[in-house]
Amino acid sequence: MTTRVAAEPLFRQIVEDLKRLIDEGNLPEHAPLPSERVVAEHHDVSRMTARRALEAIEAEGLAYSKDRQGRFVSPRRLNYDVNSMESFAERAARDGIAVEAERVSTRQIPASPERARALQVEPGTALVETCRLFRRDGHATFLETETVILAHCEALGAAPPQEQRYSPLGHMADIVIRMRAMEPEEADLLGAMPHQPGIEQLQQVRDAEGLLICHVRQIWRGELAQFSARALLAE
Template sequence: MVESIRSDIVAGILSEHAALPSERAMAEQYGVSRMTARRALEAIEAQGLAYSEDRRGRFVSPRRVRYDISERVSFAADARASGTDLEITVLRKRSIRADGALSAELSVPMGEELHEYTRLFRINGHPILIETEFVVASRCPDLLDHDLRQSTTQVLEQQYGIAAHTGDVVIRMCPIQPDEAAMLGLPPYQAGIELVQTIRDDAGQAFCLGRQIWRGELAEFSARAIVNR
């Protein structure tokens, strides 16, 4: 049963975002219990071949979005280069003051002005990730006046001469909180992937802290290890 569905997905018989059979339909088709059918569908999802949408069922996963963490990559530019239909929605943008955690991460004084913006990324109409970034305002005073529905990496480089040189990246599994889950079309507390990165310029000064929440079944991360002996 699992292998049959998997083969149909890999062969393209079931196309991207096509609805998978319900547990009841699976049970009737293969003559098994609904519990067995549920486990089969969960196995397909665990292999990254399907994703769930709250109250709507399971669907065939699209081609995974690859994110290279060897350097700070423009996700927007990469998505457009691959021929996908990328849409970025700015959910919020504002100026805030650095609290203790942000001042420590960005090595700025408490109360330093920061730009904060949150964006939702969709590919081919389907939500992929939510991103919130904090940027040191003194480095780019009018950043929030720019169109943030594009690569902010390019905006920082072209408008302010700020280029990413190094970064610290942490990736962890996390339960997606209800408000974020709703925007990603997921049930509350479903497992997702959290990526946090602190970006520094060529002088080693941190200028941006970013947090991304990914739908786990749609993401692929790559990295390059450098071993100093």
């Protein structure tokens, strides 16, 4: 039976015990977390208290759920430097992190009113939309949908549109980061539950003259997302 400090809620003590096991490597990445029953018996608490502790570990991004399979230790968060337009995969490789990108789909579409507003073009303008799934060590991490004006494709990249990633070619970007629920199709590709919270990053990528190149929408598994930036506090 675990010794407890009376002032600290029981489930928080269990959370700290589990976090220590993860930090020390006793529960490695993708290892299953103990079940509610095991946690309850080990700490001599109710199943409800054990459930609260496991839910707190997941809420902190240290674990993820698989439908009917339980909870598993999350991989370490990937840092995405929003100051840099460099390819995310190339930067991760330099840090010793294996990131693979799989093209899910590419299609040519007319600009809907919503897309036309995002790219500042007339409705009906020809666009190329490419969806890619990024994995870290085989674990689905984020889904990216990149929409570029077809007329820009030839000037921007030597590769065919389905092979070219346009956002790293930009000079600047307007970025919004927010939480939202995953759509069922997104959740399926990311191995998550439908409507599970994810972190969305929206980019309006521009060239050196400030003209829009493409619109990028990423949806991340929340437990894997970490964004960083450097702010200039004085000129």
